[in-house]
Amino acid sequence: MGTRAGTVAIVGLPNVGKSSLLNRFLETKLSIVTASAQTTRERVVGIDTRDGIQIVFVDTPGVVDPAYLLHHSMLEIIERTVADADVVVLLLDATKHPPTLPTPIEERLAASRGSLVVAINKIDRARPGDVEALQRWTVDHFGAAAEEVSVATGEGVDSLRQELGVRLPPSPYLYPDDDISTQSVRFFVSELIRETIFEQYADELPYSSAVEVEEFRETEDPLYIRATIFVERPSQKGILIGRKGRALRELGVAARAKIEDFVQQRVFLDLWIKVLPKWRKRPSDLRRFGFPVPE
Numbered sequence: 001m002g003t004r005a006g007t008v009a010i011v012g013l014p015n016v017g018k019s020s021l022l023n024r025f026l027e028t029k030l031s032i033v034t035a036s037a038q039t040t041r042e043r044v045v046g047i048d049t050r051d052g053i054q055i056v057f058v059d060t061p062g063v064v065d066p067a068y069l070l071h072h073s074m075l076e077i078i079e080r081t082v083a084d085a086d087v088v089v090l091l092l093d094a095t096k097h098p099p100t101l102p103t104p105i106e107e108r109l110a111a112s113r114g115s116l117v118v119a120i121n122k123i124d125r126a127r128p129g130d131v132e133a134l135q136r137w138t139v140d141h142f143g144a145a146a147e148e149v150s151v152a153t154g155e156g157v158d159s160l161r162q163e164l165g166v167r168l169p170p171s172p173y174l175y176p177d178d179d180i181s182t183q184s185v186r187f188f189v190s191e192l193i194r195e196t197i198f199e200q201y202a203d204e205l206p207y208s209s210a211v212e213v214e215e216f217r218e219t220e221d222p223l224y225i226r227a228t229i230f231v232e233r234p235s236q237k238g239i240l241i242g243r244k245g246r247a248l249r250e251l252g253v254a255a256r257a258k259i260e261d262f263v264q265q266r267v268f269l270d271l272w273i274k275v276l277p278k279w280r281k282r283p284s285d286l287r288r289f290g291f292p293v294p295e
């Protein structure tokens, strides 16, 4: 029997549940999820192979009104991902008003009409009339009705998966059928540390933080991981460390537990903190962290 395979980009405003949806499709905690908007900053790839169909899901950062250079990088990532995808899922939030999308993204989506699937998430929390309003918006903008899902309860997720799968082209699998991602364990480790920073610190600090795994010694038991957290100001370094280093210790314990869950192995996590002033605005720093910098 012939197989189908291709990429499906998941796009939408911040906090609508894109990363949660990727994880639900894969039945694995792969992409980080927090209650805060703008959690995801890069593409996160998750591969789902079942019933003769291989879907390479690509989770993307939320579409933001750019306030600094990192945001421009994030928009660049979204545009490239949409351009490269076979199918695009525009995810909406049933508890919010219809989105206003930046023109280039809206145009891209309109251009990929034939391969665009709109899905309304969080229907478990919708009030009467909310879903209908988003359905009208979807028909007005893209000429077709939206799927309705709740990533939280799982409702509608399998039917959305099928809807996406049938739109992929006949093709041999693009990756071995037991691969779950194209990204490295190091990448996911740095993301798990970032997720823990979102959970343990308020305000700007999570947004000012970048994490780099500098050393990863797999031959050791426990697995030795040295990671550096970059922040923008000395005051933020102080907050991260906390009184007598207590905050940093708590961060280390919580992040280590997540990483051990992910790698299924005991971990020694060696965390360092460095100040890199204004890294979110500086092209050279952004490139160093692997972000595309639009000219």
Ligand SMILES: Nc1nc2c(ncn2[C@@H]2O[C@H](COP(=O)(O)OP(=O)(O)OP(=O)(O)O)[C@@H](O)[C@H]2O)c(=O)[nH]1
Residues within 6 Å of the ligand: 013, 014, 015, 016, 017, 018, 019, 020, 021, 032, 033, 034, 035, 036, 037, 038, 039, 040, 041, 060, 061, 062, 063, 121, 122, 123, 124, 125, 149, 150, 151, 152, 153
């Ligand atoms: N009630 C409800 N909450 C949900 C649902 N799906 C996701 N959430 C919650 O919505 C919040 C944001 O989820 P994420 O998956 O991080 O959203 P995102 O779109 O990836 O956000 P960014 O990466 O910031 O763009 C989290 O607190 C999730 O638990 C759902 O179906 N119902």
Ligand SMILES: [Mg+2]
Residues within 6 Å of the ligand: 018, 019, 020, 032, 033, 039, 040, 059, 060, 061, 062
């Ligand atoms: Mg996300």
